[in-house]
Amino acid sequence: MASSDEELSKRRREECERKARRGEMDPRLEFTFQLLVDATGLSRGELMDCIFEGNMLDEVNQLFLPYMRNKLLWFYQEVEDAEPLLPIETIKPSTSRGGQVVVSKVSGQRSGPPRKKLFLTDGWQVPLAGICIYMFRLNTGKQLPEEGFHKDLFCGVVDGEHVGLVASIERTMEFVFMEALAFPAPDTEDDNGNYPTVKNQLLPGLRSFCSALRG
Template sequence: MTESPDSQRRREECERKARRGEMDPRLEFTFQLLMDATGLPRHQIMDHIFEGNMLDEINQLFLPNMRNKLMWFYQEVDEVDMPAERDLNKPGPSRAGASSSSKTPQGASGGAHNRPHKLFITDGWSCAFTGICIYMFRINIQKQLPEEGFHKDLYCGYIDANR
């Protein structure tokens, strides 16, 4: 998959800022959380971020009255099962209204170890959780998450399904 010219430009700009130490500390924190949880080096995290065009979604977590949570899965995937087509800005099903098919494991075959790993943003309902789940959320979305002291308003962590 090749990057669009706009995506390539944004990636290069982000990498330049990171090298000069000018990157938004909230983004830097997010990248570090993803590196710690997945064990991937920075350049591979950046590849996933820009391949999936996740930067705008990550930035929405920091803005007032936008997203209050982000959740990534890093796991083996079948390319046809990727939830990339789903509009994550639309509200997902409630727990009570979720269909049983959204909770059933997909692709539970014996030859699953040859599938590639993918880091992607999910709502948690569109595919089964089989790898690592990284989450970030904030309680108060009424004001922008500040660049300094944002740790006080941001809750994050990860869960490994294999442990």
């Protein structure tokens, strides 16, 4: 069964790489892979190893389908090696005459040092200690189109290792969302009558929120 799964994963990877070489890759997948490469610093080959060894492709594709997933969350950080703990043999005297018993007990150390790994998570089971890459969409009632999908897809990176989770949220709010609200595009489709509300109520509230995060 395991060999069958490995063979299927190998064929899917070969098909994916063949489409990439021909320029036939789904642009939504290509965008996702490039986002992960840029955020983690992994090479394209290393990323594909993570994608197919972790069986992530189906879950990524579900983000593009209607009424399926509405978000994806990756962590790229050090994890403990999954190999079993090393046994240590100790010799204890036997209760029988002239005998000794060899007893194996498990040491408190793992067989390998922590290594960085890219994995999908729900954000609750494992605390963030490295890089977080997120993608989400608000409207899952229709399929995410291959053309113009950027309009309906939100994504970003949180550096929990060097910047910190709270500081990353504060910077994103201040330099992305508040900048966009303070200086709307000239061709925006929003009603210009709403701008005084944004300027006089929403922006001051967001400034107070960012100030609280910094404090």
